[in-house]
Amino acid sequence: MSQSITRRGFMQATGTAAGMMAAAGYSPLSYAQNEKVAVAAIGTGGQGSFHLRDGLARAHNIRVVAVCDVYRPHLEGGWRNAGGGDVRKYMDYREMLDKEKGIDAVIISTPLHTHYPITMDCLDAGKFCFTEKTLCYEIEHGRNLVKKARDVGRFVQVGHQRRYNPIYNKAVHLAWNEGVLGRINHIDCQWHRNNDWRRPVDSDYVLSEAEKKWIPDLERHLNWRLYNASSGGLMTELATHQIDIANWFLDAMPTRVYGRGGIDYWRDGREVFDNVNLTYEYEITETSRGFRKLDARSKYQIAEELNKPYKVRVMYSSICANAKKGCSEQILGDNGAFEMTEAGSLFYPEASSPVPWAQKGRKDASQENATVITSGGTLTLSNKARKDAKPVLVDTDKSVDQLQFEAFANDIINGGTPKANIMAGLKSAICGLVGLQAMREEREITFDPAWWTFDFETPDSNMVSLL
Numbered sequence: 001m002s003q004s005i006t007r008r009g010f011m012q013a014t015g016t017a018a019g020m021m022a023a024a025g026y027s028p029l030s031y032a033q034n035e036k037v038a039v040a041a042i043g044t045g046g047q048g049s050f051h052l053r054d055g056l057a058r059a060h061n062i063r064v065v066a067v068c069d070v071y072r073p074h075l076e077g078g079w080r081n082a083g084g085g086d087v088r089k090y091m092d093y094r095e096m097l098d099k100e101k102g103i104d105a106v107i108i109s110t111p112l113h114t115h116y117p118i119t120m121d122c123l124d125a126g127k128f129c130f131t132e133k134t135l136c137y138e139i140e141h142g143r144n145l146v147k148k149a150r151d152v153g154r155f156v157q158v159g160h161q162r163r164y165n166p167i168y169n170k171a172v173h174l175a176w177n178e179g180v181l182g183r184i185n186h187i188d189c190q191w192h193r194n195n196d197w198r199r200p201v202d203s204d205y206v207l208s209e210a211e212k213k214w215i216p217d218l219e220r221h222l223n224w225r226l227y228n229a230s231s232g233g234l235m236t237e238l239a240t241h242q243i244d245i246a247n248w249f250l251d252a253m254p255t256r257v258y259g260r261g262g263i264d265y266w267r268d269g270r271e272v273f274d275n276v277n278l279t280y281e282y283e284i285t286e287t288s289r290g291f292r293k294l295d296a297r298s299k300y301q302i303a304e305e306l307n308k309p310y311k312v313r314v315m316y317s318s319i320c321a322n323a324k325k326g327c328s329e330q331i332l333g334d335n336g337a338f339e340m341t342e343a344g345s346l347f348y349p350e351a352s353s354p355v356p357w358a359q360k361g362r363k364d365a366s367q368e369n370a371t372v373i374t375s376g377g378t379l380t381l382s383n384k385a386r387k388d389a390k391p392v393l394v395d396t397d398k399s400v401d402q403l404q405f406e407a408f409a410n411d412i413i414n415g416g417t418p419k420a421n422i423m424a425g426l427k428s429a430i431c432g433l434v435g436l437q438a439m440r441e442e443r444e445i446t447f448d449p450a451w452w453t454f455d456f457e458t459p460d461s462n463m464v465s466l467l
Contacts (some may be wrong), residue, residue: 065087106122121147185334197225201218259277280316335354421460
């Protein structure tokens with residue numbers, strides 16, 4: 001296997017993109033060569049301004065023509081991050097949609113509970129939408145968005161930026177197409193931090209009459225992530241990113257979930273959990289691109305049982321009072337493991353790994369493990385595995401935010417299908433919302449495929465492409 005993939009390399013998704021767009025009811029706009037897509041940003045707080053600075057400003061095929069926010073400091077900051085000058089400013093996105101007839105697309109980076117109405121209105125106005133994750137706060141709302149996008153011939157790209165990270169795309173490609181992990185049998189994901197997750201509120205700031213129309217309580221407006229009316233907390237603001245990665249690698253949806261959460265540390269008036277632990281259970285069948293057949297490794301294994309559908313469990317945790325483990329996903333297979341972060345990925349070969357660039361001359365895994373266990377050296381084995389890590393290399397000098405917005409514009413211009421398309425967004429939203437429900441109700445919940453099934457063709461939710 002070659003570790004050197006360049007921008008001229010494999011493109012699995014794009015060959016059928018235009019056909020998929022037509023089948024899904026999407027229609028590209030007409031653009032002259034080198035013309036830029038005109039976008040407006042709705043929501044220019046922390047995440048929205050980050051997009052303006054890091055992604056939209058760097059994207060060669062996008063120009064920002066308007067910004068909108070209901071909080072004046074965010075609006076002014078967004079205007080500056082968009083380049084100032086003749087960029088128009090609005091507090092009411094509906095006024096902006098009415099006046100800015102020339103915009104092609106909108107970037108929606110607003111609190112979760114507003115995603116649905118804003119995205120619906122923008123689709124009705126004929127705009128392509130980039131909507132931050134989580135796509136929606138209710139499953140039925142997500143289904144309505146899928147139907148609306150199809151009806152109006154516009155797509156929704158969801159803010160799952162890992163779908164545009166070359167590192168993640170290459171890792172999925174290596175797992176699916178080159179089998180470097182073998183059979184994935186376990187996934188660990190965590191997002192651990194050590195802070196209260198609050199945004200500071202300026203006690204001297206006085207809301208204007210225009211702002212009061214939209215903001216009855218400034219603290220709740222700025223800290224919307226901490227209140228049930230506007231957010232599912234850790235599950236909708238963090239977990240959906242990482243469960244999306246499990247869905248992607250396994251090319252499947254969970255069959256059930258159970259977990260527990262609580263407010264056990266901060267106890268500062270927040271309503272959402274400050275710690276969560278969940279287990280998602282997937283059943284992998286041969287229809288999944290994540291399915292891998294096994295050859296018998298022991299004389300005791302029953303041959304006719306080996307390649308029947310099997311289960312993979314994904315363990316997820318998020319806490320707010322210790323940052324030691326940080327944010328990562330560990331994708332564990334019988335031949336190796338990926339430790340994934342947005343900054344980089346490492347491949348850890350097992351002793352039995354057949355990967356050409358894995359270490360040669362090691363004992364069979366069962367022999368090595370037996371030797372170590374009987375000698376009491378389990379810790380040594382664990383540390384050695386970490387030392388054997390191989391980096392997953394990619395070739396790009398662009399930020400992931402720039403990549404996702406350039407892809408957004410390219411798909412608008414060329415009639416493509418976003419990798420982080422509305423079905424990927426709907427499925428990750430379902431995972432987060434059902435996991436949240438399982439914890440709130442303290443019970444196991446079975447997933448219903450009817451939640452993500454439609455009577456019309458929908459985009460592939462697990463596309464892969466390599467730069």
